[in-house]
Amino acid sequence: RKEVEQDPGPFNVPEGATVAFNCTYSNSASQSFFWYRQDCRKEPKLLMSVYSSGNEDGRFTAQLNRASQYISLLIRDSKLSDSATYLCVVNKPSGNTPLVFGKGTRLSVIA
Amino acid sequence: NAGVTQTPKFRILKIGQSMTLQCTQDMNHNYMYWYRQDPGMGLKLIYYSVGAGITDKGEVPNGYNVSRSTTEDFPLRLELAAPSQTSVYFCASSLPGPDLHGYTFGSGTRLTVV
Numbered sequence: 001r002k003e004v005e006q007d008p009g010p011f012n013v014p015e016g017a018t019v020a021f022n023c024t025y026s027n028s029a030s031q032s033f034f035w036y037r038q039d040c041r042k043e044p045k046l047l048m049s050v051y052s053s054g055n056e057d058g059r060f061t062a063q064l065n066r067a068s069q070y071i072s073l074l075i076r077d078s079k080l081s082d083s084a085t086y087l088c089v090v091n092k093p094s095g096n097t098p099l100v101f102g103k104g105t106r107l108s109v110i111a
Numbered sequence: 112n113a114g115v116t117q118t119p120k121f122r123i124l125k126i127g128q129s130m131t132l133q134c135t136q137d138m139n140h141n142y143m144y145w146y147r148q149d150p151g152m153g154l155k156l157i158y159y160s161v162g163a164g165i166t167d168k169g170e171v172p173n174g175y176n177v178s179r180s181t182t183e184d185f186p187l188r189l190e191l192a193a194p195s196q197t198s199v200y201f202c203a204s205s206l207p208g209p210d211l212h213g214y215t216f217g218s219g220t221r222l223t224v225v
Contacts, residue, residue, distance in 0.1 A: 034213050043201055043216035044154070087153075089213070098144055098169070099214065103153030 001026045004102035006088050012108045017078050021105045023088030024070045032091035033064060033071050037084045038104065044087055047073075078109045113137050117202050117217035124192040124224045132187040132220050134202030142205045143185040144214065145169075145177065147198040154201065160185055161207075192224045 006023045013019045025033075033050035048055065050062040050071050061074040071090075075082055088102035118133045136143065141162045146154040146169075156169030160179040174196060176188040185204075189196060199221050203214040 032211065036213075041199075043218050044214075045216070046213045049213065098156055098159050101146075101154045 003100045004088055004090050006102040006105045009106040010108050012110055013078055014110055015078055018076045019078055020072055020074045021086055022070050022072050023102055025090045029093040030090045031093055034089040035062060035073050036087040036089055038087055039084045080109050083107055083109045115202055115204050115215050115217035117220050119220060121221045126192060126224060128192050129190050132200055134185045134217060135183050136204040140204035141207050144203045145187045146201045149198050194224050197224045198222060
């Protein structure tokens with residue numbers, strides 16, 4: 001099983017739609033989770049951390065399900081500017097090892 | 112506040128040539144990383160460093176070398192460029208405990224080996 005798995009998409013949705021992405025992770029001891037956004041030909045940028053109780057930032061909601069080892073990202077009222085690739089990121093709970101990045105889910109919001 | 116700066120932004124190399132990709136950060140981050148990203152693919156870790164004088168291999172270190180003589184700089188060296196090294200290279204940095212803070216990335220270096 002891969003360390004972090006995401007559906008590559010693309011998800012093509014109309015403006016105003018609600019869309020959700022899931023990501024599964026293999027290490028049950030992982031403690032830190034993030035969603036990053038990467039625009040075409042740009043660097044990844046931190047979108048939001050994912051907390052155990054779930055958290056919201058404007059139109060974005062992140063959830064964690066430890067029992068099933070997945071995290072989700074929900075985007076409400078999609079905007080054209082939300083078109084990007086969304087990367088799921090998980091820590092390796094052993095010393096100073098770097099974070100593990102998923103390959104990303106591509107979202108296209110269509111007018 | 113510049114963050115993470117990578118130079119050059121673009122480069123074309125011939126097979127067998129060498130070059131150094133520069134990365135510098137002004138946030139006093141101890142941890143620094145080099146990733147490569149091939150078209151349509153995810154990020155692959157090449158090397159990382161948890162402080163000056165300390166470097167460790169990632170999942171794809173072959174064909175690359177790094178050094179970390181200062182906290183600010185983490186250059187990546189390609190000794191004998193091969194077409195398989197055509198990619199976008201991202202440098203990133205973080206505070207200790209990236210688990211809490213995540214990474215800050217540079218804007219990348221697009222390298223083509225012909």
